């Protein structure tokens with residue numbers, strides 16, 4: 001019998017399923033050293049959010065085939081290391097959606113009617129009815145950032161209360177928003193016009209601290225904010241300060257940057273901020289759902305079947321992986337460049353294979369391009385397995401096509417991405433065994449090794465423009481390691497890619513944008 005370790009409390013319904021196929025040990029609250037010392041004995045591990053499955057733990061996981069996360073977020077699991085070690089990570093993407101949506105709505109009402117504060121006062125022997133005067137949510141506006149599974153459920157419930165909904169999600173199409181009865185707006189409008197704001201985005205580089213002092217300052221002084229998504233999406237120090245200064249009406253927070261939240265967390269103890277200890281998924285129903293969901297997947301995988309909600313890469317034969325690896329890297333880098341060059345969300349991705357790609361499984365390479373596009377907007381767990389599903393759930397259409405070789409004969413990979421402003425096309429190739437190059441951006445010919453920091457500009461091709469960029473970067477101590485310029489024809493449009501040795505200091509790109517003749521400038525990191 002295989003052996004399964006359950007290291008966080010999961011519902012007995014899940015344990016019963018596991019016991020049908022394995023010897024199950026339930027050992028919760030293990031210190032990390034103990035977990036690392038016993039993990040080598042197990043074929044599968046089931047966790048919630050408390051167990052930290054670190055690289056150190058995984059280093060000893062010699063038999064481990066699968067980690068099941070009873071919940072959505074896999075930020076407590078080092079997925080990259082697990083993938084490298086060939087360990088499948090599965091989760092339960094939908095099992096706790098309603099629980100998290102209902103807690104968010106409970107927070108909304110608690111904020112509107114000061115329920116926790118009034119309860120505490122009464123427990124202290126105070127009968128203060130006028131101090132806890134509330135306000136109706138009927139007729140108020142709710143700004144929802146992130147309209148995925150939980151965000152949509154919150155919208156339905158708030159609409160039933162008679163609230164009007166302002167929504168922001170770069171991946172929601174206007175026609176979908178219309179169907180949901182949501183007014184799709186940009187973030188500044190959402191911040192300015194909402195009476196309540198609730199966040200339901202994953203924690204990514206883009207969403208970490210997305211609401212800070214600057215954004216809070218643009219909101220109504222009565223605004224109430226809710227975070228039942230991930231700690232730190234709303235900057236904790238800035239929120240605490242705004243609440244103390246009376247610049248916001250209040251906040252309700254279920255999740256913290258460090259969990260368990262330490263006693264000195266700035267959000268604790270502020271009268272207008274109510275808090276719960278990461279209870280979003282803590283309902284009997286959700287816990288049964290997520291436990292059954294991951295137990296079934298663990299049982300399937302231990303008996304050789306595929307998992308239905310894998311979050312990392314399936315095993316590809318070493319031989320195939322070695323052959324597709326350079327194209328996979330190229331596709332991912334081009335995808336990432338596409339994503340970083342756009343300010344609005346990508347709506348469609350088309351990967352075109354021109355020339356002889358032989359028997360290479362291009363489907364995998366296409367997944368690399370999709371992963372590259374999504375990487376900066378969805379949680380780190382985006383990988384070759386879940387990238388197409390994540391794209392589909394955001395309404396991003398993915399297509400793949402093959403065409404004949406061009407004159408050069410080398411296989412060329414082109415990733416086309418549709419954004420609000422139309423299609424952008426970036427192509428590249430692999431020279432020799434693994435020398436990857438970007439060959440064209442929007443039709444301009446370049447020859448760029450996609451690595452490190454790049455500055456990409458579009459400007460008018462006339463004397464002085466490039467020189468000014470060079471001088472400005474020099475003044476800021478940024479060394480230029482390489483330069484590629486493609487142009488339409490003399491005096492018309494030009495595209496320049498500068499390879500730079502370090503990031504441009506804050507404000508530098510804005511200064512470049514002010515150079516006469518400069519049309520666009522973006523710094524990217526590949």
Ligand SMILES: NC(=O)c1ccc[n+]([C@@H]2O[C@H](COP(=O)([O-])OP(=O)(O)OC[C@H]3O[C@@H](n4cnc5c(N)ncnc54)[C@H](O)[C@@H]3O)[C@@H](O)[C@H]2O)c1
Nearest residue numbers: 073100146147148149150169171200201202228229280281
């Ligand atoms: N408190 C809890 O116990 C609890 C329980 C479940 C989920 N969660 C968290 O709730 C959040 C939402 O979960 P979900 O299941 O709805 O995820 P989801 O993937 O279904 O939805 C997330 C949405 O956010 C959007 N998005 C991504 N980047 C964005 C950005 N920069 N701006 C605006 N929108 C953006 C995506 O397009 C997507 O529609 C996650 O952070 C998840 O970890 C918390």
Ligand SMILES: O=C(O)CC[C@@H](O)C(=O)O
Nearest residue numbers: 048049071072073281282
């Ligand atoms: O396990 C929990 O209680 C938290 C789960 C939740 O944050 C999730 O990401 O699914």
